Amino acid sequence: MADTLTANEPLYTGADWDFDKIKRVYDAIEQIAVGEMKLEIYRNQIEVITAEQMLDAYSSIGMPLMYKHWSFGKHFARDELLYRKGLRGLAYEIVINSSPCISYIMEENTMTMQTLVLAHAAFGHNHFFKNNHLFQQWTDARGILDYLDFAKSYVSSCEERYGFAAVERVLDAAHALMNHGVHRYPRKRPLDLRDELKRDRERQAYEEQIYNDLWRTVPRKDEKGTLAAVALADRKKLLALPEENILYFLEKRSPKLQPWQREILRIVRKISQYFYPQKQTKLMNEGCATFVHYKILNRMHEKGQIEDGHFLEFLHSHTGVVFQPDFDDPRFSGINPYALGFAMMQDIERIATDPTDEDRAWFPDIAGNGEPMATLRTAWSQYRDESFVLQFLSPALIRKLKLFKVKNDAAESHLLVEAIHDDRGYKQIRSALARQYDLAYTEPDIQVVDVNLAGDRKLILQHNVINGIPLDESNCKQVMRLIANLWGYEVKLIEVDARTGATLREHSDIAPTAPV
Amino acid sequence: MNVIDRRLNPQGKSLANRQRFLKRAKEQIVKAVRDASAKRNIQDIEGGDKIAIPTGGVREPSFHHADRGGIRDYVVPGNKDYTEGTTIPRPQGGGGGRGSEGSADGEGDDDFRFVLSKDEFLDIFFDDLELPDLIKKRLRDTASVSPVRAGYARQGSPSSLAVVRTMRNSLSRRIALKRPRPQDIEALEQEIDAVMRGDEDPERLDTLRQQLALLVTRSQRIPFIDPIDVRYNRFEMVPQPVTQAVMFCLMDVSGSMTEHMKDLAKRFFMLLYLFLKRRYRHVEVVFIRHTHQAREVDEQTFFFSTETGGTVVSTALVEMQRIASERFDVDKWNIYAAQASDGDNTTSDNIHALNLLERDILPLCQYYSYIEVAAEYEDGFGRETELWRTYKRLAKSSLPLAMRRVRNRSEIFPVFRDLFSTQKVAG
Known part of the structure; x- marks a missing residue:
């Protein structure tokens, strides 16, 4: 490394930042990130904003433009209160998965913080967004801002035409189902939101023209003169059931919705889909960004581009970010994704460069391959949180974090420690932790399974209960009511044990109160 | 790379969302504001407030797992001395090792807390209140401005x-x-x-x-x-205080007025003051207290010093008329008067007071309100007091006179609303 150590002047002095310093620092970071670490990034766009604008961005789920809805105002009101009372600091940065990649940095940051933020967001997150397969498959970084612009103007034109209240009712219901508005299985080609938008509008118009058995109002009689119940298999075929994307189902099949209402459901669904990769890669995304900023800042310090004092300031905030309290610490609130992600990536670097025998046994592919960055780049592009933990969590790290697995069975009076950091426990802990990051387990699996076509058009939902964990009762009722309002007829929810198929409970039918 | 300075972009991007939220939660917010204003000192009202509303109308429901039930596995860091097979007593709340983890958006079923700005608070406070004949006189929201010399400038006409x-x-x-x-x-x-x-x-x-x-x-x-x-x-454009009002507070301070009654009266005056302050750029307050003689006093004396004597209401009216003619030209001032009394008056004075009110005072006033305060637990409302009967003869006509009885603190606000509500006041 000695040959790369040149007598560089520090890039800046003092705490204040200005645009020239930012440009200088950016260029230095780019040299390291792209030149040495071989990161691939979207073109960067850095936007300096105030604290109030940061709060604004917070409340509209981090997006620079968003349609209007009271819930964003509610979040703003709460965030503002917490911020003003000093209960909560603001994020130093927000970064948007778009091309060009937009990073918001706050004007209050010191120059060192701006350096950290640039390395973290404009290079770490940016690289992850551009290369991770989930983002490539599911999001259209080029089109998202255009789409949001379209969504915003579409919603406001609906408000003008149909009134605030009508639009709000649709949005309320759609928001409640946001987590159930995602296609989990990829299609063949990456989505281009704009093209798809056009195509789906045409398809929708076509479907509305053609016959749909759901909209039949005259009862059909068979030869014997009795009302024929359409066979379950036929119904499933007709309506493409079962369908876990409830928003999609309602958008396409709900008999009573107006075209504009379907379009609004679609907008909410698209936005939900856009965020789906981020939900699945929080650990990796933050880990990647943290690892990248740590590497870059160290390298800059090594080159003499950052003074010792500023480097200490950086270390201070870095340590704060990756702090992981123990489970019995009052500050504990789950596993800090920054901490675990960063630790795992450092661990991979160690395995690649300086493996132990244990590592060689556990990770024959990468141990000692001498190319930590290439290994990490591959991991960043090809995994999501769940598979990443399952693949790369090493016994060494389990020991270091002293992870242990606890079983909480509601039927037992005590919790049981099932595995600790020993030879018997590593694999168990690894798979249990991976599962903790698997949305299939953390979010309830609810599907549309049937519609009563011959009679009252009741919509039947099924919750596949895993490990006997039921749905939250009061929320459940409210969401069902909203679904009923979108559907226009009664809704029924059955909770079925996923393993045995036994019906655990049937929620009482909910009828629409205020159809949208 | 581009660096863009967005700091100068228009602020308040989320204002529309906030208004929607306030509208959505209106019912609860109005209730919270009323509660807040009933409980607290009126003087504190003008500062905006932190408001807690029940989450009911503004909850965002979603399907999610219940807090308890079923079998769950947790992997957590920081094992101290557990070995495989150790049993741990279930922590209170049943969270199982991560009991402190909140719900996704950081709020439980508790009340939702946020800050209302001063304007929002008062707007709701004065919701649908309207002063009668508001358009009268120079009561325009757009205050008139006049140029005042303010040094020199390099540019100009x-x-x-x-x-x-x-x-x-x-x-x-x-x-x-x-x-x-x-x-x-x-x-x-x-x-x-x-x-x-x-x-x-x-x-x-x-x-x-x-x-x-x-x-x-x-x-x-x-x-x-x-x-x-x-x-x-x-030149600087300086608003002219043409939208100005004067508020006369008249109160009987004779021995029959208890502390409780004075407190009620005070609250009414303060509410009125606050209200006028909101409508007019400049509000003056004149305190006149009377026993068998009337005197203009400062606020402290008005509310807190005691005095003994008989009760002659007309003295206060005469004093008010004198002050108004000396200092407050009807063309330039909007005159409001609020009188608080327990209803006692020397019988012989009634007719005199009535005439004064009808001929001299009411023509001056935008509004004259008479608040009859009563003891909290005394059932004195069955019988009409001297003054009430006297004033009632005027209330039937179309004169700008309103009269109300108030018994305890929580009645102040409704009475106030009644007095200034858009519906026509009935005696």
Whole structure:
């Protein structure tokens, strides 16, 4: 490394930042990130904003433009209160998965913080967004801002035409189902939101023209003169059931919705889909960004581009970010994704460069391959949180974090420690932790399974209960009511044990109160 | 890479969302505001407030797992002395090792707390209140403004050119740059003439001509008035307090008024003050208290000092009329009056008070409100008091008089609303 150590002047002095310093620092970071670490990034766009604008961005789920809805105002009101009372600091940065990649940095940051933020967001997150397969498959970084612009103007034109209240009712219901508005299985080609938008509008118009058995109002009689119940298999075929994307189902099949209402459901669904990769890669995304900023800042310090004092300031905030309290610490609130992600990536670097025998046994592919960055780049592009933990969590790290697995069975009076950091426990802990990051387990699996076509058009939902964990009762009722309002007829929810198929409970039918 | 400075972008992007939220939660917020204003000192009201509303109307439901039930596995860091097979007593709340983890958006079923700005608070507080005859007099929301001199500016319209200041600047610049004065040039020219006429030394003539040429060039180079000299008068638009109101507070302080009654009256006055303050740019308050004689006093004395004597209401009315005619011209002031009393009056004074009110006071007033305060637990409402009966004769006519009875603190607000509600006041 000695040959790369040149007598560089520090890039800046003092705490204040200005645009020239930012440009200088950016260029230095780019040299390291792209030149040495071989990161691939979207073109960067850095936007300096105030604290109030940061709060604004917070409340509209981090997006620079968003349609209007009271819930964003509610979040703003709460965030503002917490911020003003000093209960909560603001994020130093927000970064948007778009091309060009937009990073918001706050004007209050010191120059060192701006350096950290640039390395973290404009290079770490940016690289992850551009290369991770989930983002490539599911999001259209080029089109998202255009789409949001379209969504915003579409919603406001609906408000003008149909009134605030009508639009709000649709949005309320759609928001409640946001987590159930995602296609989990990829299609063949990456989505281009704009093209798809056009195509789906045409398809929708076509479907509305053609016959749909759901909209039949005259009862059909068979030869014997009795009302024929359409066979379950036929119904499933007709309506493409079962369908876990409830928003999609309602958008396409709900008999009573107006075209504009379907379009609004679609907008909410698209936005939900856009965020789906981020939900699945929080650990990796933050880990990647943290690892990248740590590497870059160290390298800059090594080159003499950052003074010792500023480097200490950086270390201070870095340590704060990756702090992981123990489970019995009052500050504990789950596993800090920054901490675990960063630790795992450092661990991979160690395995690649300086493996132990244990590592060689556990990770024959990468141990000692001498190319930590290439290994990490591959991991960043090809995994999501769940598979990443399952693949790369090493016994060494389990020991270091002293992870242990606890079983909480509601039927037992005590919790049981099932595995600790020993030879018997590593694999168990690894798979249990991976599962903790698997949305299939953390979010309830609810599907549309049937519609009563011959009679009252009741919509039947099924919750596949895993490990006997039921749905939250009061929320459940409210969401069902909203679904009923979108559907226009009664809704029924059955909770079925996923393993045995036994019906655990049937929620009482909910009828629409205020159809949208 | 682009760096874009967004700090100067329009602020308040989320204002529309906030208004939607307030509208959505209106019912709960109005209730919370009413509760807050009923419980607390009226003076504190003008500061905006933190409001807690039940999450009911603003909950965002979603399908998610219940807090308890079923079998769950957790992997957590920081094992101290657990081994495989250790049993741990279930922590309270049943969270199982991560009991402190909140729900996804950081709030439980508790009340939702946020801050209402002062304006939002008062807007809701005064929701649908309207003063009668609001459009009367100079009660426009757009206050009139008049220009007031405020120094000098480098830019302005030619009509506001500040000649003296401009010339002064010009002069000092000319002196500083040594611009030749016209008389110097003239003198030189005369001298040259003289030399030419005398036909003397041609060398001297040359020097003088050179000197003259230098002076002329210099005076051409250095303008007499340069744009940097020019100054304009600057005017600032200052709002004129034409939308002004005076509020007369009349109160009986004779022995029969208890502390409780005074407290009620005080709250009413303060509410009225707050309300007027919101409508008018400038509000003056006159406190007149009376027993068998009336006096204008300051606020402290008005509410807190005690006095004994009989009760003659007309004295207060006379005092008010005197002050109004001396200090508050009806054309320039909106006059409001609020009288608080327990209803006692010397019987012989009733007719006098009535006449005064009808002929002299009410024509002056935008609004005259009479609040009859009563003891908290005394059932005195069955029978009408002297003053009530007297005033009632006027209330039937179309005069701007409103009268109400108040017994305890929580009644103040409804009464206040009644008095100024859009519906016509009934006696």
